[in-house]
Amino acid sequence: MPPMTIRVKLKKWQDSLDDAVDVMKKLESGKAPKGKAVGRYFQDLDTARSVLTEGRLSLLRLIREKKPDSVAELARFAKRDFRGVHVDVELLKDMGLVSAPKASRGRASALRSDTTEIVFRIAV
DSSP states (O other): OOOEEEEEEEEEEHHHHHHHHHHHHHHTTTTOOOOOOOOOEESHHHHHHHHSSSHHHHHHHHHHHHOHHHHHEEEEETTTTTHHHHHHHHHHHHTSBBOOOOOTTTTTOOOOEEEEEEEEEOOO
16 A cells, blocks of 8 residues: 555545535435545644544554554554554544554554655634
8 A cells, every 4th residue: 555645634524514405415315425535634733633542643653664563552652552552443443543453363453654755724
């Protein structure tokens, strides 16, 4: 998988609702909505920073560099408790920044991240 750049955009919640209404209207009329670039949207910079904390960015770096075989191994690399690392990894997976291929039952899944850059796009 090639290196990936994640674009993080700040968008007012009202603009997000307006976009959703437009898509629903198009679907209702039988038209396919035009595909937009996928991005991660936050209401403001403070919200984005509360999600993309230094600790989570540090985990991303560790995943990219060390390629841990499990969350437990990542917790050892980070010298943090398992529970906190697990919560952070789940959030990073939900955002598409980390992947964990399905492992067989009873086995830990390896963590991977192809994210090399996180770009903030701020409309003023």
